[in-house]
Amino acid sequence: MSTETQTRRERSASTRRPWSRDRVETLILTWLRWIIIALILIVTLFPFYYMLILSVRPISSLLQNPGALWISATEFSIDTYTSVLQSPSDGGQGFLIFMRNSALVALGTVFVTLLLAIPGSYAISRLQFFGRNKISALFLAVYLFPSILLAIPLFVFFTRIGLRGELLGLLLVYVAQVVPVSIYMLRNYFETIPTSLEEAAAIDGASRFAIMRRISLPLAMPAIISNALYIFMIAWNEFLFALLFLVESRENWTVSLGLSQLAGSIEIPTTVLMAGSVILTLPIIIIFFAAERLLTEGLTAGAEKG
Amino acid sequence: MSMNSRKASEAPARRNASVPRTRQKISPMAKAEQRAGFTLISPTLIIVFVMIVLPILWTIMLAFQQIRLLNLRTAGIFGNYTVSNFTEVFSSPGFIEALVTTLIYSVAGTGLAILFGLIAALALRKPFRGRTFVRAATLIPYVAPIVAVTFVWTTMLNPQFGIINHWGTEYLGWDQAVPFLSERQREVTFLGLTFTVPTALLTVIAFEAWRSFPFAFLFLTARLQAVPASLDEAARVDGATPTQRFRHILLPQLLPTIAVLSVLRFIWTFNSFDDIYLLTGGGAGTEVVAVRVYNFLTARGDIGAASAQALVLAAILAVLVGVYLKFFAKKEEVG
Incomplete structure (x- = not known):
């Protein structure tokens, strides 16, 4: 006053x-x-x-x-x-196998998610169709939904159809969880690209698919790459669903799950598990420092919308 | 979001197009665009519908059924519906306590994370040599894998060989090692007064603040960069001191961002499972609802009770956020 x-x-x-x-x-x-x-x-x-x-x-x-x-x-x-990398038969902890599992799931999630999210985000940002805004709202709701609530039915469902313990089941869950975020981020980027280039191509007689592939996709490449890295990080770090689905089949454990399961054991020295933590963290730190600017821009892309 | 209703509303549009003199005439190009839009979005819609929307609906059904993991194969979709799960959950010992713990954990965790994020954003506002590195380093706790960081924290806080307890007993004059993650409460004497503090709960709150302050930092830094420098300069010319400039110039600019951050962080902390499960396993007075749901699901195999608790969690969250958004949206309109 x-x-x-x-x-x-x-x-x-x-x-x-x-x-x-x-x-x-x-x-x-x-x-x-x-x-x-x-x-x-x-x-x-x-x-x-x-x-x-x-x-x-x-x-x-x-x-x-x-x-x-x-x-x-x-x-x-x-x-x-x-010691941490060797397979259990050689007296190690088998982290090499865990790394392979994590890499498979994370790369698979990135690939499938982008396959769905690139056309999806293009449609939401460029094409007028019925229910477009409702779909966006649904995706936002999915993004904010408690994953523990989702964990119960998926756990029950995968137990019933026998997909529990399989990496494929985990991959499907990850894709469904990240595809809405991915579409949201890519859509924000598409909206910053002026449509005039695409319109020019349309006048020249290019088909919609050709426009997407030749014009929109190359223009959106920076956003797509940062999106791919972001999805990789989410899938590599994920813990809850890996724990629920894979805990009983050790040969399919991811690095996160392996570390958390072995952390409770008294026989394995803490320093050996610390080596496991470094192995788990290192890929993320490398990706992060390599693409820090791209990633932080992607993370705050939604911030200004308020 | 049913698929049928959308198809049904598409059909009349097509009929309208062939008949002139209708209210809304849709050109062939617009029609093609509609079709292309659906084709491109439908794979995503299907996977989200199957993996998220259906499971959520199923949770609601499970919550009203007496289903355990053991009788799962024999139970049908149209089992006997009952509210006994909810009465059981509300009368069982520990549920209300878990709810209160969740609330304290999320409010304190969110508040501290935003406060630390704000302090960090202000400290790193002006450029200096190495600022880019400090900024990147600040974000590491948030992007690092949760399992790795919780493992490091539990090792650091370990009463036998953890570095914190070693320093505490060696240099800070602690009588004995503090079991930070397994002790429910302890007496602390400060300035001649004795308090009882919930040790493990405070530790997990501190972890949460450490883990998520980078997120607040990132958002607030982005917002700070958008504040016009002329405002600050004008206030400086008028003789406003640094704290006054913060209080009257910066803070009002940052408030909307802080509000959005509070909602987002509150939602995520309220639902969070990983942090507490990995740090304490839900012991020593840190059992939050998400961890309790997990224990009911896996240790007891009581699917019905687990679903009921998860639903209560989601409902409370929806009400809290709904009230907040309504209040917040109104304020936005006025402003």
């Missing part, structure tokens, strides 16, 4: 006194800013640093010195990685 008079008073005060509120605040905030930046870096990166150093230490050295923040050359060993 009285801010205006207050600020005016403040201003006249600042010209008189050297330690005005403005100067004090600016000084404090400048320092505070650097402290906060340092804190952000520590808080976000430390757990991953801790993961990395634990993954190259033998468990005995961790138990002897739990507070160590670096590794001496004598401690360093990558036995943890060979």
